[in-house]
Amino acid sequence: MMAMLPETRDALARYDAWLARTVKSPDHMAAQARRLERSARSVGRRLRNMIFGVFAVVLGAFLYGNLVAPLGFVGLMLTLVAVLGVMVLFASWPAPKAPRLEKLPEAPLATLPAKIETWLEAQRPALPAPAAREVDMVMMQLNRLAPELKQLDPATAEADDARRLLSDHLPRLVKSYAEVPATHRATAEAQAHFREGLQVVGSELERLTTDLARERIRALETEGRFLESRYGPSKKK
Numbered sequence: 499m500m501a502m503l504p505e506t507r508d509a510l511a512r513y514d515a516w517l518a519r520t521v522k523s524p525d526h527m528a529a530q531a532r533r534l535e536r537s538a539r540s541v542g543r544r545l546r547n548m549i550f551g552v553f554a555v556v557l558g559a560f561l562y563g564n565l566v567a568p569l570g571f572v573g574l575m576l577t578l579v580a581v582l583g584v585m586v587l588f589a590s591w592p593a594p595k596a597p598r599l600e601k602l603p604e605a606p607l608a609t610l611p612a613k614i615e616t617w618l619e620a621q622r623p624a625l626p627a628p629a630a631r632e633v634d635m636v637m638m639q640l641n642r643l644a645p646e647l648k649q650l651d652p653a654t655a656e657a658d659d660a661r662r663l664l665s666d667h668l669p670r671l672v673k674s675y676a677e678v679p680a681t682h683r684a685t686a687e688a689q690a691h692f693r694e695g696l697q698v699v700g701s702e703l704e705r706l707t708t709d710l711a712r713e714r715i716r717a718l719e720t721e722g723r724f725l726e727s728r729y730g731p732s733k734k735k
Contacts, residue, residue, distance in 0.1 A: 606652075611664065618637060629692055629693045636703065643706060646714075663702055
């Protein structure tokens with residue numbers, strides 16, 4: 499097989515970047531909706547804290563002015579400054595924090611998908627634009643896997659596979675890309691390797707989700723057979 503010329507790789511990379519910007523996959527739209535939902539929740543928490551903070555400052559000033567001494571012009575100015583300070587503070591606090599990778603192996607299995615999704619979202623600005631599709635695919639697979647892991651026994655082989663993939667292999671892939679020198683990180687070759695790795699991770703996440711779902715179906719089938727044998731028509735004769 500003939501090696502792909504650098505010009506061809508660059509052209510394909512530009513095409514992939516254009517495609518990622520213009521054609522939105524279902525996973526991309528679902529991931530974007532989840533990002534908007536998280537952003538809305540964060541804004542809602544900050545707005546709530548801002549309102550409570552302003553109310554506390556105004557209430558404190560009111561009580562001081564009525565129970566201790568009149569506020570006067572200086573007191574009103576200090577109150578206004580305190581209100582503005584509270585608004586500025588809560589407009590940017592609390593800032594969302596990405597989980598620390600060294601803590602992930604110790605985290606409960608059921609919490610790993612959400613933690614990795616938060617961490618991966620924090621890494622997104624540093625990731626190549628053509629890989630947006632693969633990143634969205636991985637994030638949606640994490641979302642689908644989360645309910646299954648909540649019911650999974652941590653002592654099983656499937657739990658070990660999931661923990662290894664989420665807390666080690668996926669973060670290591672992202673870190674490996676980030677450690678590529680900046681002069682080579684934007685090349686088509688580096689981005690292709692990164693995207694291929696994400697595709698493998700996404701496929702493995704899908705396999706885990708499917709296998710765990712099949713286990714639930716088999717358990718449901720077993721329960722149905724038990725009920726049939728226990729309460730079926732043959733037992734009523």
